[in-house]
Amino acid sequence: MKTVEGGVAAPKGFRASGVAAGIKPKSTKNDCALVVSDTASAVAGMFTTNVMKAPPVVWNEEVCAKGAARAVFINSGNANAATGERGFRDARATAEAVANKLRIPIGEACVCSTGVIGVPLPMDRILDGVTRCVESLSAKGHGDAARAIMTTDTVPKERAYEVALSSGVIRIGAMAKGSGMICPNMATMIAVITTDAAVDAPVLSNVLREAVAGSFNCISVDNDMSTSDTVLCFANGAAGLPAIAPGTPDFNTFKTALDSVCRELAKLLVKDGEGATKLVEITVSGTQTDAEAKTVARAIGLSQLCKTAFFGQDPNWGRIVCAAGYAGVPFEPGRVALWLEDVQLVSQGMPAACAEADAAAAMKRPEFRIRLEVGNGPGSAVFWASDLSYDYVKINADYRT
Amino acid sequence: MKTVEGGVAAPKGFRASGVAAGIKPKSTKNDCALVVSDTASAVAGMFTTNVMKAPPVVWNEEVCAKGAARAVFINSGNANAATGERGFRDARATAEAVANKLRIPIGEACVCSTGVIGVPLPMDRILDGVTRCVESLSAKGHGDAARAIMTTDTVPKERAYEVALSSGVIRIGAMAKGSGMICPNMATMIAVITTDAAVDAPVLSNVLREAVAGSFNCISVDNDMSTSDTVLCFANGAAGLPAIAPGTPDFNTFKTALDSVCRELAKLLVKDGEGATKLVEITVSGTQTDAEAKTVARAIGLSQLCKTAFFGQDPNWGRIVCAAGYAGVPFEPGRVALWLEDVQLVSQGMPAACAEADAAAAMKRPEFRIRLEVGNGPGSAVFWASDLSYDYVKINADYRT
Numbered sequence: 001m002k003t004v005e006g007g008v009a010a011p012k013g014f015r016a017s018g019v020a021a022g023i024k025p026k027s028t029k030n031d032c033a034l035v036v037s038d039t040a041s042a043v044a045g046m047f048t049t050n051v052m053k054a055p056p057v058v059w060n061e062e063v064c065a066k067g068a069a070r071a072v073f074i075n076s077g078n079a080n081a082a083t084g085e086r087g088f089r090d091a092r093a094t095a096e097a098v099a100n101k102l103r104i105p106i107g108e109a110c111v112c113s114t115g116v117i118g119v120p121l122p123m124d125r126i127l128d129g130v131t132r133c134v135e136s137l138s139a140k141g142h143g144d145a146a147r148a149i150m151t152t153d154t155v156p157k158e159r160a161y162e163v164a165l166s167s168g169v170i171r172i173g174a175m176a177k178g179s180g181m182i183c184p185n186m187a188t189m190i191a192v193i194t195t196d197a198a199v200d201a202p203v204l205s206n207v208l209r210e211a212v213a214g215s216f217n218c219i220s221v222d223n224d225m226s227t228s229d230t231v232l233c234f235a236n237g238a239a240g241l242p243a244i245a246p247g248t249p250d251f252n253t254f255k256t257a258l259d260s261v262c263r264e265l266a267k268l269l270v271k272d273g274e275g276a277t278k279l280v281e282i283t284v285s286g287t288q289t290d291a292e293a294k295t296v297a298r299a300i301g302l303s304q305l306c307k308t309a310f311f312g313q314d315p316n317w318g319r320i321v322c323a324a325g326y327a328g329v330p331f332e333p334g335r336v337a338l339w340l341e342d343v344q345l346v347s348q349g350m351p352a353a354c355a356e357a358d359a360a361a362a363m364k365r366p367e368f369r370i371r372l373e374v375g376n377g378p379g380s381a382v383f384w385a386s387d388l389s390y391d392y393v394k395i396n397a398d399y400r401t
Numbered sequence: 402m403k404t405v406e407g408g409v410a411a412p413k414g415f416r417a418s419g420v421a422a423g424i425k426p427k428s429t430k431n432d433c434a435l436v437v438s439d440t441a442s443a444v445a446g447m448f449t450t451n452v453m454k455a456p457p458v459v460w461n462e463e464v465c466a467k468g469a470a471r472a473v474f475i476n477s478g479n480a481n482a483a484t485g486e487r488g489f490r491d492a493r494a495t496a497e498a499v500a501n502k503l504r505i506p507i508g509e510a511c512v513c514s515t516g517v518i519g520v521p522l523p524m525d526r527i528l529d530g531v532t533r534c535v536e537s538l539s540a541k542g543h544g545d546a547a548r549a550i551m552t553t554d555t556v557p558k559e560r561a562y563e564v565a566l567s568s569g570v571i572r573i574g575a576m577a578k579g580s581g582m583i584c585p586n587m588a589t590m591i592a593v594i595t596t597d598a599a600v601d602a603p604v605l606s607n608v609l610r611e612a613v614a615g616s617f618n619c620i621s622v623d624n625d626m627s628t629s630d631t632v633l634c635f636a637n638g639a640a641g642l643p644a645i646a647p648g649t650p651d652f653n654t655f656k657t658a659l660d661s662v663c664r665e666l667a668k669l670l671v672k673d674g675e676g677a678t679k680l681v682e683i684t685v686s687g688t689q690t691d692a693e694a695k696t697v698a699r700a701i702g703l704s705q706l707c708k709t710a711f712f713g714q715d716p717n718w719g720r721i722v723c724a725a726g727y728a729g730v731p732f733e734p735g736r737v738a739l740w741l742e743d744v745q746l747v748s749q750g751m752p753a754a755c756a757e758a759d760a761a762a763a764m765k766r767p768e769f770r771i772r773l774e775v776g777n778g779p780g781s782a783v784f785w786a787s788d789l790s791y792d793y794v795k796i797n798a799d800y801r802t
Binding site: 050051053079116117119304308312317318319325330331334349394397398 | 712715722723727
């Protein structure tokens with residue numbers, strides 16, 4: 001598996017584009033993106049579990065249920081959420097415009113919207129965006145697309161891999177956006193993954209579910225699950241290789257690559273989280289099950305007190321074991337051990353004899369790891385969290401003003 | 402029911418004291434408090450559910466299981482948490498010193514510790530604090546006691562009521578401390594309630610459980626449940642009235658008064674929460690059950706995005722309905738209605754025709770109410786939350802440095 005250029009357009013048969021259509025208020029930044037497969041493509045999706053899910057999410061769920069789609073149009077600047085019946089009509093009208101321009105069935109066009117909640121889509125600008133996105137589609141348009149889906153993100157987020165299967169080479173490309181309301185429980189805000197591997201929709205759906213569980217569902221910037229979280233994965237088979245069958249070595253190779261893409265993007269989202277100055281990798285082990293370990297790691301990653309200590313570069317292990325303690329998972333306090341990088345802070349539930357200054361020094365890096373052992377059970381999990389900074393408060397107290 | 406002076410020493414037969422014993426580092430502030438009943442007293446307690454519960458919590462659980470106690474000694478500046486076997490020995494030694502000085506059984510002395518986690522108690526200073534607290538006990542010592550239990554609190558928190566029962570007058574007094582690691586799931590950091598009503602321990606325990614459920618368990622400053630959360634309620638019967646029996650009018654009167662004391666203190670904790678500039682009362686209704694309503698209200702009260710919007714005085718209703726949507730309680734998005742004070746922001750899941758400026762104006766007050774309706778079910782609940790400010794981050798990024 002090697003990293004290549006090209007983002008979502010790296011796999012064969014995919015093109016992309018991004019344009020500025022004036023949907024982001026008072027801005028000339030890109031705000032419409034389009035990703036298209038030139039041929040028929042399987043699709044799988046993972047979506048927010050928020051009751052207030054936005055109309056585009058409902059539309060995409062219907063598309064993904066059928067397992068085939070050739071395009072996804074994404075606008076930033078407006079989430080088309082809490083927009084009632086009009087929101088559903090607008091999502092459908094957008095999909096219809098995309099389908100007409102591309103001459104594909106309307107049921108094969110996905111649409112995503114991200115941005116402010118509760119304001120109807122400016123449909124004239126959206127339709128203008130659709131037209132211009134279709135006109136500017138190219139294999140080189142991936143960067144424009146990745147920039148067009150940004151909201152409070154400070155950098156575009158793309159990855160592409162080349163993966164050697166037994167029958168030949170396939171590629172996986174991806175882009176994603178954050179960077180607030182990030183605590184997905186099904187998928188992150190928006191991520192689009194493309195591959196020229198041939199994968200049947202049900203297989204793709206299973207592999208995607210597992211990849212998301214270990215990546216986008218293991219991160220938190222601010223504990224707030226959005227109304228629009230969406231991960232879409234397109235597989236068009238344009239590499240010309242046989243379909244990847246579950247249980248084969250190629251299946252495992254593909255799965256590993258997809259897991260890796262999702263994890264890379266998930267970490268990029270945390271790293272670029274609103275106001276984030278730290279990317280903290282939290283590993284918990286020794287629970288009875290992996291799910292328990294994830295629950296504990298998540299409690300630490302969501303704790304405001306831990307996150308402010310990360311920001312303050314303070315190895316305040318008391319807050320970490322405290323958060324572990326209220327996660328709802330039973331464990332023996334006397335068995336708890338904690339490391340910050342290589343510095344052991346806690347042993348048998350009590351302060352370890354350590355140079356806390358070494359731990360504080362490690363926390364000065366932009367990325368560091370925490371490892372918590374709570375027993376000798378076989379369960380383990382990894383979670384990625386940002387810190388909680390002044391800038392997070394500033395960004396979110398001033399968001400609309 | 403009328404408010405009176407005197408805090409925990411307002412009810413007959415209770416005395417209190419607070420002294421500075423040098424447990425808070427580099428400080429001359431009070432850090433030891435003692436509350437004593439001059440006669441035998443029933444006791445009930447509610448405690449943290451944190452797995453990493455501190456040794457004093459374990460000790461108090463044992464005391465409360467027997468239902469009788471005459472004293473509680475509290476130190477601030479050190480939580481005696483994550484201190485292993487030594488922590489248990491220290492908690493017991495403290496209780497023993499209190500019991501010896503007061504000439505009461507050791508099993509009737511409660512001990513609480515609040516402050517830094519993971520540092521052994523400085524027992525010489527603690528024992529000095531015990532001696533001096535016993536020496537300075539008085540009916541006027543309630544204020545010294547309330548100040549001695551403060552950590553990052555900016556004001557002491559006391560309440561006392563006089564309540565007319567059918568047989569005569571009783572009093573209820575109370576003190577509490579916050580102000581970080583506040584998201585109790587059993588009780589808050591530390592609160593002590595006294596009454597000269599005669600209430601049997603099992604009855605007291607039931608009434609306290611319900612009072613806590615609707616007060617301390619309905620608040621959040623920072624979503625972090627502490628290792629030390631403790632509410633203790635002493636009833637010594639010194640008013641000389643008959644025991645209060647469940648099912649009688651007096652029982653309901655007493656219950657209402659205890660509920661009210663707990664709710665007042667809980668709101669004081671939120672108001673004085675770390676960095677808090679707002680006290681927000683969140684009422685949710687229309688769910689199938691009260692528990693569902695509390696879950697939704699809690700999701701809003703815990704949401705970092707809602708809390709930063711409260712700080713920014715931004716009527717960002719999208720974040721409120723979004724948080725409601727991920728609470729895990731099913732409801733129809735199209736039935737959602739939201740008010741900020743008297744301004745309706747959302748109707749049928751969509752923006753209401755309102756002057757958002759009116760809502761923004763209401764948010765400039767230090768206290769305001771949010772009311773969310775999610776259907777026409779009979780469930781409802783109230784939750785109190787603080788906002789999330791720069792100062793919260795500052796206080797907690799710099800806590801130990």
